[in-house]
Amino acid sequence: MKYSELLIPTLREAPADAEVVSHQLMLRAGYIRKLASGVYSYLPLCLRVIRKIEKIVREEMESSGAHELLLPIVMPAELWTESGRWDRYGPELLRFKDRHEREFCIGPTHEEAITDLIRHEIKSYRDLPKNCFQIQTKFRDEVRPRFGLMRGREFIMKDGYSFDRDEENALKTYELMYDAYKRIFTRCGLAFRPVEAMTGAIGGSRSHEFQVLADSGEDAIVACDQCEYAANVEKAEIQSSSDDVHQTSAIKGKFRKVPTPGKKTADEVGPVVRLLPQQITKTLVFETDKGLMIGMVRADHQLVEEKFKQATGVEWCHLAHEDAVLKTIGAPVGYVGPIGVTIPVYADHALLAMENFLVGANEKDMHLVDVNLGDFNVTQFSDLRRAVAGDACPRCGGKYSEHRGIEVGQVFYLGTKYSEPMGAHFTDEAGKDQPMVMGCYGIGIGRTAAAAIEQNHDDRGIIWPMPIAPFHVEIIPLARDGEVFEVATKLAAECEDSNIEVLIDDRDVRAGVKFNDAELIGIPYQIVIGMKGLQEGVVEFKDRRTGMTEKIKRDDVLARMLTIFHQEGMS
RNA sequence: CGGGGCGUGGCGCAGCCUGGUAGCGCACUUGCAUGGGGUGCAAGGGGUCGCUGGUUCGAGUCCAGUCGCCCCGACCA
Structure with a gap:
C-alpha cells in the first residue's frame, strides 16, 4: 500500500494532555484522533491493528466452540429493569429517550440482551451448551476517561457469553475460554499474566483478569515468586503464618491511656507515642445491611471492603459517616478502638502477631497503648487486608512480588445471576425446569493495542509485535x-x-x-x-x-x- | 461529587499581573537551492483570543456567570 494514499498524520510534538506513552504515540504516529472526551476516531493504521487483533480473537474463539453474532447497541430500559441493573448500574450507563419518551440505553455490556435472546430460543437440554460472542463498540460513561484508548468511554470490546446446563459443564466452558485467552494474548505478542480477580458478592463464582504487565498499568497485582499464583491485590489471599501467632490473649489489662490531642492518623499518633505503624491498629467502623460493624487492621495495612464483606457475610458495606461513629461509639473518628464496644469486631490475621499495640480509646484526644488481644472481644479473625510485596502465598508459602498491570481481558463465571431473574430456563431429561448456568468473557480490543504499545516502544516510537503490526x-x-x-x-x-x-x-x-x-x-x-x-x-x-x-x-x-x-x- | 489548572491559527506555547495595532516555534502555500536521519533562504495565507454578560473612551488582559478540557482526590481515621 502506498503511504501517500493513507491518512497518517504524524505529529512532531504530542498534544499536552497525553499522559501515557501509548496515548502519546498513538496521537503522534497518526493512529487516533480525539473527537470528544474518551471518544476517538481510529485512523487507518490503528484500524489495521484492531482488525489484526480481532482476527486472532475470532480464530481462537471459534476454534474453542464460541461463535460470533451481533447484538444491538441500543437496548430498551425494560430489559435492564428486569435484571435489576437499570437502578444498580449508575451514571456509567448512558440513557436516553426516544421520540415516544420511551427509555433506552447504550450497551456497556450485553448480559441482558444475550440472556433475552437465549431464553426465547433455548428450551431444552438438547440445545445446550451455547457459547456466543460479538465484537462491538460499547459505551460506558466513565467518570474520568483517560489514557487514550486505555480508558475511553467508547471502546471496542469482544464480549462472549456461555450457557450450560449445570455448574460442572459451565466450569469446563470457563476453562476453555481461559485457555483461549492465553492463546490470544500470546499470539498478540504480549507479556501477560492471568490473575485471580475479585468475584464480588456472588458465591462460588470465579474470575480471572488477564493483565499485561506494564508500569503504567492502572491495576495492582501480586504474583508468587515460587508458584503460578497471581491475583489482583484486592483479591490476593494472604497466608497467616502460624509462627507469627503470639498467645497474647492471656495477657490482659496491661494497657494504659495516653493523651494524643489532635492526633488522629497512625502517621500522626506514631511519633507522639514512639510506636511504629506495625504496632498501631486502625479501627474502622462500617455501616452494613446488618448494622454497624468494626474492621481492624494494622496501621500500615489497607482493609479491602470486598474481603470484609466476605468475612462478615454482609451484602453491602461502606465506611460509616462521622456522625454515625460519634453517635454509636461515643468518640470522634480517629479515636475509635475495640475495647468496650458492643458491635461485632472483625480483625485481620495480622493482629494475631501483634502485642502491646495501640488502639483508639473511644474518647476524644486519647489512645490506649500496651493493648493485647485479651483486652477485647474479636468476633472473628479473617484475611481482611490488601496484599503487598513480601506477603506469603497461601498455596506454596512463597513470597509475593508486586506489579502493575493493564487489564486486557476478563473471564467470569456468572452462575445463574442473570438466568434466574430473567427466566432463562431449560427443561432437563427429567422434564424439570432448570436455570441455565452462565459465564461471560470480555476482551478490550483497543486496550490490547494500547497495552502492546506500552510494552513495545522506544524513544523513537512504536515497535509493533509482528502479529498485530499494521x-x-x-x-x-x-x-x-x-x-x-x-x-x-x-x-x-x-x-x-x-x-x-x-x-x-x-x-x-x-x-x-x-x-x-x-x-x-x-x-x-x-x-x-x-x-x-x-x-x-x-x-x-x-x-x-x-x-x-x-x-x-x-x-x-x-x-x-x-x-x-x-x-x-x-x- | 470535592479541590486545582487550562481554554489565544492545525499542534505546542508567549502575551493577562500593570487594559491601548494579537505574537513565536512547528505545520501549511509559493519560489529558489538542497536531496541518506524532521535541510536552507525568501515571500505568503490562516485567529469571532471557548461562550454570554458586565466595568471602561477602549477588554485577549479586569469582574461575574456559563460551557468544554486536563490533573489530583472521593472519606482506610
Whole structure:
C-alpha cells in the first residue's frame, strides 16, 4: 500500500494532555484522533491493528466452540429493569429517550440482551451448551476517561457469553475460554499474566483478569515468586503464618491511656507515642445491611471492603459517616478502638502477631497503648487486608512480588445471576425446569493495542509485535523515480504476492522525514532502497526493534522476509 | 461529587499581573537551492483570543456567570 494514499498524520510534538506513552504515540504516529472526551476516531493504521487483533480473537474463539453474532447497541430500559441493573448500574450507563419518551440505553455490556435472546430460543437440554460472542463498540460513561484508548468511554470490546446446563459443564466452558485467552494474548505478542480477580458478592463464582504487565498499568497485582499464583491485590489471599501467632490473649489489662490531642492518623499518633505503624491498629467502623460493624487492621495495612464483606457475610458495606461513629461509639473518628464496644469486631490475621499495640480509646484526644488481644472481644479473625510485596502465598508459602498491570481481558463465571431473574430456563431429561448456568468473557480490543504499545516502544516510537503490526514491512525508496523507485515498487509487489503486507513510502519528502516517520509508526521491518546500495546490488534491511541494519542482495530480500515470517509463526 | 489548572491559527506555547495595532516555534502555500536521519533562504495565507454578560473612551488582559478540557482526590481515621 502506498503511504501517500493513507491518512497518517504524524505529529512532531504530542498534544499536552497525553499522559501515557501509548496515548502519546498513538496521537503522534497518526493512529487516533480525539473527537470528544474518551471518544476517538481510529485512523487507518490503528484500524489495521484492531482488525489484526480481532482476527486472532475470532480464530481462537471459534476454534474453542464460541461463535460470533451481533447484538444491538441500543437496548430498551425494560430489559435492564428486569435484571435489576437499570437502578444498580449508575451514571456509567448512558440513557436516553426516544421520540415516544420511551427509555433506552447504550450497551456497556450485553448480559441482558444475550440472556433475552437465549431464553426465547433455548428450551431444552438438547440445545445446550451455547457459547456466543460479538465484537462491538460499547459505551460506558466513565467518570474520568483517560489514557487514550486505555480508558475511553467508547471502546471496542469482544464480549462472549456461555450457557450450560449445570455448574460442572459451565466450569469446563470457563476453562476453555481461559485457555483461549492465553492463546490470544500470546499470539498478540504480549507479556501477560492471568490473575485471580475479585468475584464480588456472588458465591462460588470465579474470575480471572488477564493483565499485561506494564508500569503504567492502572491495576495492582501480586504474583508468587515460587508458584503460578497471581491475583489482583484486592483479591490476593494472604497466608497467616502460624509462627507469627503470639498467645497474647492471656495477657490482659496491661494497657494504659495516653493523651494524643489532635492526633488522629497512625502517621500522626506514631511519633507522639514512639510506636511504629506495625504496632498501631486502625479501627474502622462500617455501616452494613446488618448494622454497624468494626474492621481492624494494622496501621500500615489497607482493609479491602470486598474481603470484609466476605468475612462478615454482609451484602453491602461502606465506611460509616462521622456522625454515625460519634453517635454509636461515643468518640470522634480517629479515636475509635475495640475495647468496650458492643458491635461485632472483625480483625485481620495480622493482629494475631501483634502485642502491646495501640488502639483508639473511644474518647476524644486519647489512645490506649500496651493493648493485647485479651483486652477485647474479636468476633472473628479473617484475611481482611490488601496484599503487598513480601506477603506469603497461601498455596506454596512463597513470597509475593508486586506489579502493575493493564487489564486486557476478563473471564467470569456468572452462575445463574442473570438466568434466574430473567427466566432463562431449560427443561432437563427429567422434564424439570432448570436455570441455565452462565459465564461471560470480555476482551478490550483497543486496550490490547494500547497495552502492546506500552510494552513495545522506544524513544523513537512504536515497535509493533509482528502479529498485530499494521504492516509487516515498510519499504523506503530514497527517490521517487528511476531505478530506485522501480526496484522498490517491484519488491513491494513481490512481497504482496507472498502475503507480506507492505507499506511503501512513496512520498515526496526528504529521507530524514521518512526515516523518522518509519520509526514512529513502528512497522517491525524496514527496507531502505537507495542509489548507493543499488550500485552494489544491495538494499538495507532494518529490524525496528534492535535497530540492526544489514545490507542484503536485492534478490535475497524476499527470501529473507519469508524466513522471518516463519520464525514469527506467521503463515 | 470535592479541590486545582487550562481554554489565544492545525499542534505546542508567549502575551493577562500593570487594559491601548494579537505574537513565536512547528505545520501549511509559493519560489529558489538542497536531496541518506524532521535541510536552507525568501515571500505568503490562516485567529469571532471557548461562550454570554458586565466595568471602561477602549477588554485577549479586569469582574461575574456559563460551557468544554486536563490533573489530583472521593472519606482506610
